[in-house]
Amino acid sequence: xxxxxxxxxxxxxxxxxxxxxxxxxxxxxxxxxxxxxxxxxxxxxxxxxxxxxxxxxxxxxxxxxxxxxxxxxxxxxxxxxxxxxxxxxxxxxxxxxxxxxxxxxxxxxxxxxxxxxxxxxxxxxxxxxxxxxxxxxxxxxxxxxxxxxxxxxxxxxxxxxxxxxxxxxxxxxxxxxxxxxxxxxxxxxxxxxxxxxxxxxxxxxxxxxxxxxxxxxxxxxxxxxxxxxxxxxxxxxxxxxxxxxxxxxxxxxxxxxxxxxxxxxxxxxxxxxxxxxxxxxxxxxxxxxxxxxxxxxxxxxxxxxxxxxxxxxxxxxxxxxxxxxxxxxxxxxxxxxxxxxxxxxxxxxxxxxxxxxxxxxxxxxxxxxxxxxxxxxxxxxxxxxxxxxxxxxxxxxxxxxxxxxxxxxxxxxxxxxxxxxxxxxxxxxxxxxxxxxxxxx
DNA sequence: GATCCTTTGAAGGGC
DNA sequence: GCCCTTCAAAGGATC
Numbered sequence: 001x002x003x004x005x006x007x008x009x010x011x012x013x014x015x016x017x018x019x020x021x022x023x024x025x026x027x028x029x030x031x032x033x034x035x036x037x038x039x040x041x042x043x044x045x046x047x048x049x050x051x052x053x054x055x056x057x058x059x060x061x062x063x064x065x066x067x068x069x070x071x072x073x074x075x076x077x078x079x080x081x082x083x084x085x086x087x088x089x090x091x092x093x094x095x096x097x098x099x100x101x102x103x104x105x106x107x108x109x110x111x112x113x114x115x116x117x118x119x120x121x122x123x124x125x126x127x128x129x130x131x132x133x134x135x136x137x138x139x140x141x142x143x144x145x146x147x148x149x150x151x152x153x154x155x156x157x158x159x160x161x162x163x164x165x166x167x168x169x170x171x172x173x174x175x176x177x178x179x180x181x182x183x184x185x186x187x188x189x190x191x192x193x194x195x196x197x198x199x200x201x202x203x204x205x206x207x208x209x210x211x212x213x214x215x216x217x218x219x220x221x222x223x224x225x226x227x228x229x230x231x232x233x234x235x236x237x238x239x240x241x242x243x244x245x246x247x248x249x250x251x252x253x254x255x256x257x258x259x260x261x262x263x264x265x266x267x268x269x270x271x272x273x274x275x276x277x278x279x280x281x282x283x284x285x286x287x288x289x290x291x292x293x294x295x296x297x298x299x300x301x302x303x304x305x306x307x308x309x310x311x312x313x314x315x316x317x318x319x320x321x322x323x324x325x326x327x328x329x330x331x332x333x334x335x336x337x338x339x340x341x342x343x344x345x346x347x348x349x350x351x352x353x354x355x356x357x358x359x360x361x362x363x364x365x366x367x368x369x370x371x372x373x374x375x376x377x378x379x380x381x382x383x384x385x386x387x388x389x390x391x392x393x394x395x396x397x398x399x400x401x402x403x404x405x406x407x408x409x410x411x412x413x414x415x416x417x418x419x420x421x422x423x424x425x426x427x428x429x430x431x432x433x434x435x436x437x438x439x440x441x
Numbered sequence: 442g443a444t445c446c447t448t449t450g451a452a453g454g455g456c
Numbered sequence: 457g458c459c460c461t462t463c464a465a466a467g468g469a470t471c
């Protein structure tokens with residue numbers, strides 16, 4: 001269990017999160033990756049292409065030689081890492097000064113007045129002004145981007161790749177904030193110049209009407225805090241953001257900015273109002289972790305009588321329960337951030353291959369960088385638990401139907417679930433997990 | 442259309 | 457406390 005410190009301080013150093021992952025082999029790998037830059041990408045790509053070569057030269061890969069459970073067998077308890085986390089905590093809680101966030105993934109942590117970015121006269125505070133362009137770079141801010149005139153960009157205001165829900169294979173890094181994926185839990189872009197029909201638009205996925213932001217809404221959302229409750233979700237890919245206190249909506253309640261999350265949530269989102277059975281926070285904005293299952297229209301045959309109807313109604317009631325997803329862990333947050341970048345760099349689209357690359361990059365991250373993701377994930381879990389007190393990850397068990405995996409002899413590690421794992425045979429890197437998977441089975 | 446693949450981490454049950 | 461299983465994201469591949 002994560003050791004969430006219920007006390008006043010922000011528990012930044014959940015020790016159990018600091019898992020050892022650096023053995024000698026990985027250090028070597030890290031060094032090599034650091035030195036070679038993107039060479040690992042090219043290596044991996046070539047390895048994915050050239051199966052036989054990789055298999056024959058697998059001994060060079062340090063990860064392949066690493067004991068499968070080494071990371072878990074040696075839990076990381078480095079004091080220096082704890083100190084780093086403490087330092088991060090101090091920066092978050094005590095600073096009060098907006099500094100360039102060492103990790104842009106959660107700049108709001110460094111933004112002490114996010115909860116109330118308004119001055120007494122109702123205008124946006126200077127710090128909020130400086131923050132918002134960072135937070136929503138897709139907005140046409142008053143200050144144009146360097147080398148780009150405002151309103152002069154042919155890609156603006158509504159380039160196709162901004163409208164698309166899909167992550168473009170190649171996209172301009174100037175337009176998409178590198179952290180947009182993890183900032184918003186999705187890919188639905190906010191397009192300043194192409195306001196959707198008013199007052200509602202239909203979610204293509206759910207088919208349900210959803211409110212849309214209107215042109216009246218400034219990109220800065222300089223609304224009074226009271227008015228913000230009326231603002232519909234600003235998430236993308238149909239996935240709303242977390243509810244927001246204050247004048248605009250970051251992916252998490254701005255209570256994350258400081259350590260007053262508990263008071264914020266207790267005052268704004270009483271547990272009974274955010275209970276899973278309810279599914280919606282008081283703003284009417286569902287948590288991004290919620291996925292409402294589509295209502296199936298089943299043909300009722302009157303022959304089976306009430307028994308069948310009872311079963312159906314029970315089934316329907318089960319289906320109507322909003323599916324609250326697990327909060328993302330550190331690696332998932334990292335993946336959301338980096339996926340588009342990797343896709344753009346290597347033109348790979350297959351998630352399995354991309355995830356392998358991301359896994360290597362994850363290991364290549366410095367401890368400080370990883371700690372930031374761990375911290376972000378911890379906040380995520382904390383918020384999730386506050387929003388859905390009764391929720392358990394176990395609730396989602398069995399909702400994903402999985403095919404039964406046939407047990408395979410250890411001599412055939414590349415065959416998983418009756419299907420040949422191409423990637424596992426392509427790279428020694430994945431041979432270990434594949435084997436581990438089989439041994440588990 | 443559903444599931445697999447692939448990654449890491451969190452969580453919970455079983456022993 | 458350790459081990460195992462499941463799920464979280466993502467999209468092409470496969471069933």
